[in-house]
Amino acid sequence: MPLGLSKAPTLKKTLSQLTLVDGSWNHRYLLEMLPNHISNLIMVIPPHSSSLGRMNLMRWVEMAYGSFNVSSAHASSLAPAMGNNNRLFLLLWAWPEPERTKAFLWKMSHNALPSNALHFAKGIAQDALCPVCIGQVESTIHILLDCPFSMGLWNSIFSKLHHRDD
Numbered sequence: 448m449p450l451g452l453s454k455a456p457t458l459k460k461t462l463s464q465l466t467l468v469d470g471s472w473n474h475r476y477l478l479e480m481l482p483n484h485i486s487n488l489i490m491v492i493p494p495h496s497s498s499l500g501r502m503n504l505m506r507w508v509e510m511a512y513g514s515f516n517v518s519s520a521h522a523s524s525l526a527p528a529m530g531n532n533n534r535l536f537l538l539l540w541a542w543p544e545p546e547r548t549k550a551f552l553w554k555m556s557h558n559a560l561p562s563n564a565l566h567f568a569k570g571i572a573q574d575a576l577c578p579v580c581i582g583q584v585e586s587t588i589h590i591l592l593d594c595p596f597s598m599g600l601w602n603s604i605f606s607k608l609h610h611r612d613d
Contacts, residue, residue: 466494560587 467473472494477486535556539549554560563585566572577585579596591597 558587562586
């Protein structure tokens with residue numbers, strides 16, 4: 448049984464059924480229903496008194512109005528995979544730049560730029576080496592920073608910017 452719960456069918460209770468008339472927890476009932484260590488953790492939390500005497504309702508927290516729909520369930524299932532990328536996604540796609548720039552940055556941040564390392568992993572390329580320097584694996588980082596060609600390009604850009612500022 449999950450979480451060491453002794454009587455799973457009896458757990459479908461509302462808050463008002465787990466509390467006494469004065470608004471405190473029904474200690475006896477909690478101890479009968481749950482293991483001691485879980486009951487003790489719950490009893491430390493004060494019950495929400497405004498819900499006493501009112502009907503308890505199930506609410507789908509993924510939607511502002513609390514109703515369930517398939518679209519919100521799908522988005523919710525993707526949320527753990529996206530993690531902090533959701534914030535990046537929102538910032539990136541709200542940025543007023545050309546779509547191709549945003550698509551490039553998105554692919555870069557997800558290691559999805561077409562590289563020999565990625566193609567080799569998918570069985571498309573015969574090897575993962577960089578075709579320019581041939582000495583290292585062609586990954587996103589290598590393409591943008593580590594390859595001697597990209598290093599030269601960045602140095603040229605920064606030197607021109609530096610001379611322009613003088």
